[in-house]
Amino acid sequence: MVGREREQEVLSGFVTAPGGQALVLRGDTGVGKSALLDHVADLAAHEKHRVIRAAGVEAESELPFAGLHQFLYPLLPYIDRLDDTHRGVFDVVFGRSQGPPPSVMTLGIAVLDLLSLAASQKPLLLVLDDGQWLDTSSTEVCGFVGRRLTGSSVKLAVGLRSDLASGFDTAALPHLPVTTLSEKASEQLLDMHHPGLDPRIRRLVLDEALGNPLALLELPPHVLRSGRAAGNREDLVGYTGVPLPLRLRHVYGARIEALGDAVRAELLRGALDGVGAGTAAGRARGTRYRMRDTEEALAAGLLGIDPLSGDFVFRHPLVRSTVVQTATPNERRAAHAVLAHVHRDDVERRAMHLAASTVDPDEAVAAALEAAADSATRRGGSQAAVTWLTRAAELSEGREERSRRLGSAAFIAGHAGLLDRAQQLVGSDTTPGGNDSPASVVASAYGALYDDGDVRTSHRQVTAAIESIRDSGATEPNEVLTRLVNLLLAIDQYASDETSWERTHDLLGSLGDLVSPLSRVYEDAWGDIVRRGAGVAERVERAFADLRALEPWDISRLSVAAYHVDTLSHYRPHLQRTVDREVETGAAVSGITMLHLIMLDQLAVGEWDEAERTGQRGLELAASHHHALFAHHTRAYLGLLAAMRGQVERARELQATVDAWARPRGVGFLTQITDAIGTTAALSEGDYEAAYLHAIGITPPGTFTPYAHQAPRTLLDLVEAALHTGRSEQARTHALAAQQAGLPDISPRLALTTHGALAMTATDPTEADHHYHHAETHPSAPTFPFELARIRLAHGIRLRHTQGRKAARLSLTLAAETFERLGAPTWAERARAELRATGAATVASSAHLATLTWQERRIADLAAGGLTNKEIGARMHLSPRTVSSHLYRVFPKLGITSRAALRDALGKLPGGQDV
Numbered sequence: 001m002v003g004r005e006r007e008q009e010v011l012s013g014f015v016t017a018p019g020g021q022a023l024v025l026r027g028d029t030g031v032g033k034s035a036l037l038d039h040v041a042d043l044a045a046h047e048k049h050r051v052i053r054a055a056g057v058e059a060e061s062e063l064p065f066a067g068l069h070q071f072l073y074p075l076l077p078y079i080d081r082l083d084d085t086h087r088g089v090f091d092v093v094f095g096r097s098q099g100p101p102p103s104v105m106t107l108g109i110a111v112l113d114l115l116s117l118a119a120s121q122k123p124l125l126l127v128l129d130d131g132q133w134l135d136t137s138s139t140e141v142c143g144f145v146g147r148r149l150t151g152s153s154v155k156l157a158v159g160l161r162s163d164l165a166s167g168f169d170t171a172a173l174p175h176l177p178v179t180t181l182s183e184k185a186s187e188q189l190l191d192m193h194h195p196g197l198d199p200r201i202r203r204l205v206l207d208e209a210l211g212n213p214l215a216l217l218e219l220p221p222h223v224l225r226s227g228r229a230a231g232n233r234e235d236l237v238g239y240t241g242v243p244l245p246l247r248l249r250h251v252y253g254a255r256i257e258a259l260g261d262a263v264r265a266e267l268l269r270g271a272l273d274g275v276g277a278g279t280a281a282g283r284a285r286g287t288r289y290r291m292r293d294t295e296e297a298l299a300a301g302l303l304g305i306d307p308l309s310g311d312f313v314f315r316h317p318l319v320r321s322t323v324v325q326t327a328t329p330n331e332r333r334a335a336h337a338v339l340a341h342v343h344r345d346d347v348e349r350r351a352m353h354l355a356a357s358t359v360d361p362d363e364a365v366a367a368a369l370e371a372a373a374d375s376a377t378r379r380g381g382s383q384a385a386v387t388w389l390t391r392a393a394e395l396s397e398g399r400e401e402r403s404r405r406l407g408s409a410a411f412i413a414g415h416a417g418l419l420d421r422a423q424q425l426v427g428s429d430t431t432p433g434g435n436d437s438p439a440s441v442v443a444s445a446y447g448a449l450y451d452d453g454d455v456r457t458s459h460r461q462v463t464a465a466i467e468s469i470r471d472s473g474a475t476e477p478n479e480v481l482t483r484l485v486n487l488l489l490a491i492d493q494y495a496s497d498e499t500s501w502e503r504t505h506d507l508l509g510s511l512g513d514l515v516s517p518l519s520r521v522y523e524d525a526w527g528d529i530v531r532r533g534a535g536v537a538e539r540v541e542r543a544f545a546d547l548r549a550l551e552p553w554d555i556s557r558l559s560v561a562a563y564h565v566d567t568l569s570h571y572r573p574h575l576q577r578t579v580d581r582e583v584e585t586g587a588a589v590s591g592i593t594m595l596h597l598i599m600l601d602q603l604a605v606g607e608w609d610e611a612e613r614t615g616q617r618g619l620e621l622a623a624s625h626h627h628a629l630f631a632h633h634t635r636a637y638l639g640l641l642a643a644m645r646g647q648v649e650r651a652r653e654l655q656a657t658v659d660a661w662a663r664p665r666g667v668g669f670l671t672q673i674t675d676a677i678g679t680t681a682a683l684s685e686g687d688y689e690a691a692y693l694h695a696i697g698i699t700p701p702g703t704f705t706p707y708a709h710q711a712p713r714t715l716l717d718l719v720e721a722a723l724h725t726g727r728s729e730q731a732r733t734h735a736l737a738a739q740q741a742g743l744p745d746i747s748p749r750l751a752l753t754t755h756g757a758l759a760m761t762a763t764d765p766t767e768a769d770h771h772y773h774h775a776e777t778h779p780s781a782p783t784f785p786f787e788l789a790r791i792r793l794a795h796g797i798r799l800r801h802t803q804g805r806k807a808a809r810l811s812l813t814l815a816a817e818t819f820e821r822l823g824a825p826t827w828a829e830r831a832r833a834e835l836r837a838t839g840a841a842t843v844a845s846s847a848h849l850a851t852l853t854w855q856e857r858r859i860a861d862l863a864a865g866g867l868t869n870k871e872i873g874a875r876m877h878l879s880p881r882t883v884s885s886h887l888y889r890v891f892p893k894l895g896i897t898s899r900a901a902l903r904d905a906l907g908k909l910p911g912g913q914d915v
Contacts, residue, residue, distance in 0.1 A: 002192065002213075003185025007036055010176055014157070015043045015125070020149030022156040024131070024168055027178030030214025033159035036178060037127050040157050044125040049155075050118075051125045056133030057274030058321070062384045063348060064376055065093050066274075067138035071126055072111070078118050086110040095347075095375070098548045100555070103580045105879060108144035112152075115145070119153040131158040132166040136383065143171030150874040180211030189213060194220040252322040255300045263296050264323070267303075268335045271323040272353075273342075275313060289342060333357045348372045355391045363401070366392040370405060377412065377551065386413050390425065404480065410443045411483055438480045441465040445487055450589065453629040453665045455495040462488045463507065470511055477514050485511075485519045486557065493526040493560075494629070496668030498706045501527050518543060518554060525561035530704045530712055533746040537565040544571055552578055556593045564709065566747035568601045569783055588625045592618050592634075599637055603644070604749070606785040606822050607889070611641055629667070632658045636673040643680035644786065646826035651681045672698055672710040679717045684826045688724035695721055701730035702737045712743055712750055716787060719757040720794075732761040748780030749787065756791035765802060772798075789818035793831050805838035812838065821892040852893060857906075859886045860894075864902040 001008060007025075014023050025033045041051045054070035072079075072090070079090050089110040091097040102110070118124055128134065134142070146156045158173070160166050181189065186206055190197070197205070197220060209215035256264060273289040291312040297303045302319050303312045314320045324332065336357035343349040351372035354365045369392035373385040389409035396402035410425040425443070445458040466484050474481065485508065492501050508515050508523060515523075521539050524532040540561050543550070550558070555574055562568045579594040595618035602611035615638045622630035639654030655677040662670035675697045682691035695718040699711035715738050722731035735757035744751035752775055759771035772795045775781065781788045796811035816831035852860065855876075862872045869880040869887075876883075887899075894905040 001035070001039060002189040003181040004032065004036065004039075007176060007178060008039065011036065011040045011157075012043060014155065015040060015047055015049070020152035020154040020156075022146035022149055022158070022173045024158045024160060024171075024173050024175040025178050026160045026162050026175055028180065028212065029161055030212045031178050031180055032213045033161075033178050034129055035213070037129055037157060037159050041125065041127050044123075044155070047123070049123045049125045051127060053127045053129070055128065056130040056135075058133045059272055059274045061133050061135050062387060063135055063352065064137040064384060065135065065141075067128075067134040068111075068141055069094060071128075071142075072114070075114055075118050078114055081117060082110070082113060086113055090114075100547045100550065100574075100578070101552075103577045104140045104144055105580045106577045108141050108148070111141060111145050112148060115154045116152055123153040124155070126154070126156045128156070128158045131160045131168050132164040134167070136167055139167030139171070143168060143173065146171060146173045148874045150871055152874075181213060181216075182211065186211050186216060190216050190220070193217055252302065252319050253326045255302055256319075256323055256326055259296055259300065263294050264327070265331070265335065266291050266294050267297055267323045268327050268331060269338055270312070271314070271320040272332065272335050272356075273339050275311075275320070289339060333359065347375050351388065355388070355395065358395055361395050361397045363395075363397045366395040366397070366401065366405065369395070370408075373408075373412075385409075386425075407438060407442065407480060438465050438469065438484055442483055442487060445491070446589075449491060449494070450627045450629050453494070453632070453662065453667050455491050455497075455666055459488070459491045459495065459500055462491060463503070466507060466511075470507075470514075474514060477516060481511075481514060482516050482519060485515055486522060489519065489522045489526055493709075494667050494669045496672060496707050496709065497666065501707045518558070521561055522557055525564045528707045529564045529709065529746060530741050530743065531706065533565060534742065536561060537567050537747065540565065540567065541570070544574070547574070552590050556590050556597065559594070559597045563597060563600055564747075566604070566749035566780075566784075568597060569605060572598060572601045588621060588627070589630075592622055592625075592627070592630045595621070596630075596633065596637065599634075603637070603641060604784055606818075608641060608645065608823050610884075612638070615641065628661070632661050632667075632670060636670050636677070639677045640673060640680060643677045643684060645823050646684040648681045648685055651677050655681070668707075669709065672708055676710045676714055676717075679714055679721070683717060683720065684824070686826070686830070688721045691717065692721035692725050692727065701727075702733040704737065704741060712738070712746075715743070715750070715757055716753045716790060719760055720790070723760060728761065731757075735761045748778065749784050752778050752781050752784055752791070753787055756787070756794070759791070760794050760798075768798065785818050786822060786824070789815045789822075789827070789831075792818075793827070793834065796831075797834055800834065800838055809835065809838050809840055813840070852890060856886050856890050856893075859883055860890050860902055860906055863887060863899055864906055 011023075014021065025036055027033050041053065044051050052071055052074050054067060056067055060066040079087055082090075086109075088097065088099065089102045089107055092099040092102060093107060115124060115126075128142070131139070131142075142156070142158070146158075149156065156173075158168060160168055180186075183206075186209065190202065190205060190209075193216075194205075201220065205216065205219045209219060256267070259267070269289050270291040275288050275291060291303075294303055294312050298305070298312065302315055304315050305311070306313045314323075327335070333356065336353045340350050340353035340357055343353060347368070351365075351368040355369050358365045369388045373388040373392065376385040376388065386409050389405050389412070393402045393405040393409065396405060406425050413425060441461050441464075445461050448454040448458040448461075462484055466481065466488065469481050469484070488504055488507075492504050495501075505523070505527075508519075521536065521543060525536045525540070529536070540558055543554075543558050547555075555571075555578055559568060559571050559575055562571050575594045575598055579591055579598065595614055599611045599614040599618065602608070602614060615634055619631060619634040619638070622634055635654050636658045639651050639658065642648075642654065643651035655674045658670055659674040661667075662674070675694050678694035679691050679698070682688070682694060695714055698714055699705040699708055699718070701718060701722065704711040715734070718734055719731045722728070722734065735754070738750070738754040738757060743754045755771045755775035755778070759768045759775060762768035762771060772791070775791050776788065776795070792811045792815040796808040796815060799811060800808035812831055812835040816828055816835055819825075819828035819831055858876065859872055862875060863869075867875070869883040872878070872883045873880045890902075894902070896902065896905050
C-alpha cells in the first residue's frame, strides 16, 4: 500500500473500535477502493472477525434483493434459528414462499437480528465492493442496517465509484474519500512495479494516470507492447481527450481480443450474469454462471480465483465491463439466450436474459417478462416492473397485448407517482385508437386528479371508458376494467357529489359481476357510509385475512374503507410495514395515502405529536412530487389537528388555504374537512355559535347529507354546539337521527358518539345515565380518547348539577387528564374549571392511573441512562421516530415533561408494577 497512510489509519480504527459501525469508501474508478477493502478485510481477519464479501453487479442492478442475497447466503444456517416472523420475511424476499412484500424497515430489522445472531460468537465484517451497482431494494436495506449497527458486533464497509449516483449517496453513512495519489506516491508506486522505464514513457504514464493507481500499474505494459514508445501521446494511449476509465478499458480490450472465441464467449456469459469481480468471495453458489475452461484468460491477468468457491472471477469490474462492450450485439444476444436456459427456474432472471436475447416480437418472451414484473411488484420492485412491462410491450406480437402491457406499465408508474413516465408510456402506444385506450384514460385521469384536483374532467373520462368496455360486450372481469372502476371510485370520493355517486352506482350496477368484490367494498365504504355502511367492517376484515392476495394499493384502499368504519387501528401494522418501502422505492401515491391513513389513526387514538410528524412527512413528499391534491389533503388533516389542539390561528390559516384551492374545483371531500376544521376550532375557543354554523354547513340537524363523509364524524360537534346555543330541540333531533340511521352498528366510534349525543340531549335522567354508561364502557371507547373525554366532560357537568359535586369529580378528572395528555389545553382548562367548581383545587396526577408496557419501560430506562433516540433505536431495532413516539407516551404516564425527569420518575414507580 503506497501513499495510503491516512486511509490505513482510518481503517485500522474502524476495525478495532468497539461496537458496530459502517463506513463508505468513495473514489474514482481504479483509485484503489478494492485494495483498501482487501486491506480492511485482512485487518478484520487478523482480529478474528468473520468476513463476508459481496459486490454490486451492473447486470443485476434492477433485480430486487440480488445484492442482499450475496450477504445473506453464507448466513442461511442462522435463518432457521430466527423466529417464525423473521424467517417468513426472508422466505418472501427470496421467493421461497408467497406473501406481501415486507417494508424496508421490516426486512431491515430481520437482517439486523440475523446479523446479531451470526455475530454473537464472532465479530462480523461485511464488505461490499462496487456498491453503486447494488439493486435499489438491497441498497435501501443495507442503508437501514448500516445506520443501526451501534452496539452490535457487526461492521459494514462499502466501496463506491464517485462518478456514479448510488442509493448510498443519501444513506447518511460515514464516508472516507479515496483520492488519487500524490505525485510523490505515484512515482514511488510506478517505480516499485515498473522499474527502469524510459524517462519519456515514465513521464507519459505519470501524466496520463494523474495519480490513479490502476492506470499506473496497467499503462506501462500496454505502452511497451504497443511498440510505439517514440510516438506521440495520442498514439501511446490509443484514445485522445476521453476519461481515464475508457483508456483502461482499451487496455483490457486488447487482452480480451487476443483470446480465443470460446474463451471470450465464456467470459461474456459470466459478465452478463454478474460473476464477481476482484477478490469478492462468499457468493451464493449456483446462482451465477460458472465460467469454465478459461485458463487462458487467467494467464492474461483478466481473471482470478475465488478463494472460497474455487470459481473464476473477474480481476476487476472494468474487465467485466470491457468484456461486454467489446462484444458484438449478436454475441451478447447469444450469451443471454444461454443464460436464460441456465436460469430457467428463476422467473425474474430468466425473463431478464430472454428479453436481452430477443430482437423480434415474441409473445412467449413478453409473457415471461410480464410474469417477472408481477413477481417484482409483489417483492417491492415497482420500478423494475415498469421497465420489464415496457420491454414486454415492445416484444408483444399483437397490438392488443402491446397496448394492454403498456397500460399495466402506465398504471404502476401512475401509482408510483411517476405521472410523466405514465403519460410517456401511453404516448408510445401506436395502436390505432391507442390515445383513447383505457390505459390512456387511466394515465390522463391520474394526472388531472393528482396534479390539479380536476375531479370533473377525470370523472367524465373514466366513466366514458367504463361504458365503452361495457358496451363492447365484455363478459369476464378484467384488470383494465377493475383499474378504471377503482379510479372512478377514488374520483367520486374526492368529489363527494351526490349526483356523481348515484351515476357511478347505476353504472357499476349495470356491470354486475364484472365488478370485483374488493371494488364493491370500496363503493360502499368510500361514498355514503350512513346508508351503505352496514357490514362493511366485516367485509374489510375478511379481505385483510388474505394478505397474500393483496397488492400494495389494495392494502391502502382497504385501509381507507377501514377508516370510514373506524376500524383502521386493526390494520395500521400492515400500513406501517408497507409505507416505508412504498415511499423509498418511489411509489409515492400509495405511500402518501398510507401516510394519510397512519396520521388519521394517530389522530383517533390520541398520538397527536406523532400525527404531526407523519403529516409533515406526507406534505413534504406530496410537494416534492408536485401532487397538489395530496398536498392540500395533508394540509387539511394538519389543520384539523391544529384545531383539536386549540391552535386556532394555524388551523384557520390551513383551512383558508385548502378551501380556496378545493372549493372552486369541487373537491367536496376537502371542503367538508375545512368545515370540520372551522367547527373544531370554534369549539376549542368556546365560540359555539360559529361552531354551529360551520357544523350545519356539513349537514343540517336531524339528517345526514348523502355522501358527506364528515356528516357522521361531526355528530358530537353539532350536538354540543346546538346545546350550548340554546338549540336543544335541534340537538335532540340530530341525536335521534343518528340512532334511527343505525350509526352504532356501523362503527365503534359512531357507537360511542351516538350514545354520547343521546345522553347529552336526554331530558330523562335514567335515559341519560343509560347512554352515558354505554358510551363510557364501550369496548372501543379508549381507542377514541378525544371523543371519550368530551363525553366524560359533559357527563361530569350533568352529574354536578343533578347528583352533587362529589359524584362529578371522577368523570371530570378523567376528562381533564385525557385532554392534558393529548395536548388540548383549551379543553383541559374547561375540564379543570368544572373540576374546581366541584371543590377540587387541582387535578390529580394521572401517573397512578397508567402503567408502562415492557417496551415503554425499556426505552425509558435507556433514555434515563443518557442514550439518544438513535442509540436506543439501534439497541432495540427500532427507528428513532418510533422511540420518540414511545417517549411521548411515557412522559404523561409518569407525570413529567422532559427526559431530565425520567430517572427520578422511574425510581418512584411501585416495585410491583407490571411492566
